[in-house]
């Protein structure tokens with residue numbers, strides 16, 4: 001079955017809509033059987049006026065969770081961790097409930113509370129309070145445990161960065177190395193992701209990069225340049241830097257089975273619904289979106305101060321799209337940017 005050609009006019013329209021809603025710029029890169037298509041709108045740097053550029057790096061936020069999930073699932077495949085083992089078997093005393101398992105973390109069903117809700121309740125003050133801070137994993141887990149749990153282990157999906165902070169702790173416990181080493185050895189080097197890095201707690205982004213701009217809560221207040229930050233509030237839940245080409249390489253390679261053996265990839269892509277409409281699903285550190293044309297795409301979304309990201313591929317890895325807009329705290333921008341997915345994977349709408 002031949003797949004539909006991407007509707008790149010539709011992708012451009014979605015990027016322009018993201019700008020209309022408040023993004024200084026946006027970009028998308030599609031990789032498919034007929035090659036690569038790129039589109040850019042607006043600027044990657046408001047001060048210099050430098051145009052958006054698909055060779056520029058940016059913060060991918062929670063797309064990092066899929067990188068962390070791949071490393072953890074490789075460790076499971078190597079017999080060094082067990083998916084259905086209690087987290088406390090590996091990290092004694094860390095969590096107050098022995099029933100919370102490794103799988104509960106990867107599916108956001110642990111009941112661990114989302115500490116970024118209070119942290120970023122006031123968007124700019126919250127960001128300024130942490131942008132140069134360096135947290136330990138245990139401090140972040142402590143912030144979550146200070147809040148009421150969201151449910152019983154295994155009961156309901158409730159997204160929390162805390163889950164993937166603990167995933168980072170498990171990776172470091174099982175390997176005796178920092179997560180950065182594992183990303184490099186297991187994903188970045190094998191896939192030759194030359195513009196992907198985990199530089200926590202450094203605040204700068206090396207090479208050509210996109211500057212990110214945070215919308216304050218107060219309507220009409222000037223944008224805040226949020227490019228430089230440690231992202232220590234997220235770490236293994238959101239601190240990776242990458243670019244569109246590397247993200248497409250990553251999602252395609254993952255779906256083609258280059259990072260995980262078939263049974264582990266099947267486990268990762270076994271999903272449950274996260275919305276009542278049953279078009280949004282979550283597996284093990286991986287989202288599945290069911291598009292209007294029947295195509296199912298797998299990947300992750302990201303929201304980090306100044307950057308919205310989508311990084312998805314088809315189940316056979318033959319088609320991939322990554323899209324980014326350099327603003328955040330502006331839901332309408334995120335929604336508009338999401339329009340690139342339907343255009344890219346479903347092609348031109350027939351009348």
Ligand SMILES: CC1(C)S[C@@H]2[C@H](NC(=O)CCCC[C@H](NC(=O)C[NH3+])C(=O)[O-])C(=O)N2[C@H]1C(=O)[O-]
Nearest residue numbers: 061062116120121123301302303304305328329
């Ligand atoms: C589930 C999400 C959306 S939130 C989660 C993670 N990002 C964060 O936890 C940061 C949230 C605050 C970001 C900030 N918002 C505020 O400060 C609002 N007061 C902004 O918009 O820059 C990520 O990335 N994930 C997204 C994901 O997985 O798509």
